[in-house]
Amino acid sequence: MWAAEQVMLPALIDSEPITERAPRAIAIEVMHHVVYATATAATFAWLTRSTTGQRH
Incomplete structure (x- = not known):
């Protein structure tokens, strides 16, 4: 994506x-x-790991 932008x-x-x-x-x-x-990938991994298996 960055290359296309450039x-x-x-x-x-x-x-x-x-x-x-x-x-x-x-x-x-x-x-x-x-x-x-x-940072985006780490945040996504943290958010999906912290909500996996929990029922709201």
Whole structure:
């Protein structure tokens, strides 16, 4: 999904293509996505584990 965003956004809005961005900026953005995905997966696992087997 992130890769598609990097291709589509410059075509849709006034944004620089990924090929013109600094490698450090790209790496930081990738790490932000990794942290977000990891936190989301951990939260989902915690929520589904804590509600499994409980009847409300």
